[in-house]
Amino acid sequence: MSKILIDSQKFKNNLDTITYHIKDKNKLALVLKDNAYGHGIEQIALLAKDYGIKNVFVKNELEALKIAEFFEHITVLYKNISQQAPKNIHPSINTLEDIQKCDAYRLVELKINIGMNRNGIPKEELSFFIEKILSKKLQLLGVFAHNGYGDELGDDFDNIQKNFSEIKEEVRYLSKKMGFPLPRFHSLSSSGALRSSKIDDDLVRIGIAAYGYLAQNFSLPISNSLKPIASLWADKICEQKLPKGSKIGYGGKSVLKEDSIISTYDIGYGDGLFRVNENKAELKTSEGYPILPITSMDCFSCICQKEKVCVFDDVSLIAKIFDTIPYEILTHLSPFIQRSII
Numbered sequence: 001m002s003k004i005l006i007d008s009q010k011f012k013n014n015l016d017t018i019t020y021h022i023k024d025k026n027k028l029a030l031v032l033k034d035n036a037y038g039h040g041i042e043q044i045a046l047l048a049k050d051y052g053i054k055n056v057f058v059k060n061e062l063e064a065l066k067i068a069e070f071f072e073h074i075t076v077l078y079k080n081i082s083q084q085a086p087k088n089i090h091p092s093i094n095t096l097e098d099i100q101k102c103d104a105y106r107l108v109e110l111k112i113n114i115g116m117n118r119n120g121i122p123k124e125e126l127s128f129f130i131e132k133i134l135s136k137k138l139q140l141l142g143v144f145a146h147n148g149y150g151d152e153l154g155d156d157f158d159n160i161q162k163n164f165s166e167i168k169e170e171v172r173y174l175s176k177k178m179g180f181p182l183p184r185f186h187s188l189s190s191s192g193a194l195r196s197s198k199i200d201d202d203l204v205r206i207g208i209a210a211y212g213y214l215a216q217n218f219s220l221p222i223s224n225s226l227k228p229i230a231s232l233w234a235d236k237i238c239e240q241k242l243p244k245g246s247k248i249g250y251g252g253k254s255v256l257k258e259d260s261i262i263s264t265y266d267i268g269y270g271d272g273l274f275r276v277n278e279n280k281a282e283l284k285t286s287e288g289y290p291i292l293p294i295t296s297m298d299c300f301s302c303i304c305q306k307e308k309v310c311v312f313d314d315v316s317l318i319a320k321i322f323d324t325i326p327y328e329i330l331t332h333l334s335p336f337i338q339r340s341i342i
């Protein structure tokens with residue numbers, strides 16, 4: 001059976017690298033959304049807890065419930081949670097409706113739009129929203145934003161951080177004036193945190209770097225210290241001894257140049273590995289065996305007789321071939337592939 005191996009040493013190496021850079025382990029929060037970027041949310045949650053991580057972010061309540069017992073604070077980034085959700089699961093507030101749907105005394109985090117123009121409230125409505133939150137008897141755990149320019153050079157990144165600094169100032173002022181405890185502040189994801197020489201926020205929300213990648217468009221030496229933690233392994237289904245000229249797979253797009261023994265392996269696009277067709281650059285296993293086009297939903301062929309092949313131990317090259325970023329390759333991995341920690 002195919003499987004994904006999660007290398008716990010490399011994961012620890014990545015968290016150590018990030019901690020060393022941000023200088024305070026308590027500021028390290030992990031993003032475990034989308035099945036921990038395809039790595040398996042329960043497996044990664046276990047490793048994160050062992051490392052001492054207390055704060056995590058997920059996409060929705062379903063993900064939060066799977067890891068509810070592992071962390072002090074689990075914030076759901078998108079949409080509401082149900083009233084019976086455990087108290088350590090917190091919704092993000094993006095609209096007035098989100099406030100109305102919360103049960104009293106729930107801890108919430110208020111999201112501010114600081115320039116990505118996707119989610120969050122306008123900063124001009126900060127005091128209005130905080131008043132609404134307090135009058136509904138909710139507790140303001142955090143005020144946060146998302147700097148979407150971490151991967152790009154240019155002024156935007158710094159301008160947006162300046163914007164967030166002003167928001168923090170205003171919240172500090174309101175907290176004194178209105179008498180509510182100062183919430184925690186966070187605005188940076190992996191590339192933003194790792195390009196900043198000093199972290200002024202209380203938390204950084206680290207996703208991709210913990211899994212061993214960065215996607216920035218400029219050189220950042222620290223990225224060399226990050227190690228991809230997942231490798232994907234496929235098992236041989238069977239082998240065929242075929243003469244030169246034999247066609248392989250749907251439409252016979254691969255034609256053997258010589259008599260060969262080929263094997264099929266149990267990973268396909270249905271498992272989340274993108275479909276390799278005859279128009280793409282050649283995709284090879286980590287040991288260099290070409291994966292023959294066209295791959296099927298559940299299997300691919302290789303000129304190889306090994307019992308197991310490592311489809312990847314680093315998705316950077318696959319991402320390049322498919323004109324995308326490691327995030328997309330990783331998050332596509334089917335949750336039905338077994339994950340094991342090594």
Ligand SMILES: *Cc1c(COP(=O)(O)O)cnc(C)c1O
Nearest residue numbers: 031146189190205206207208209
């Ligand atoms: C996904 C996400 C992150 C993590 O981003 P990385 O680039 O993977 O570190 C942080 N914050 C929010 C709001 C996100 O949606």
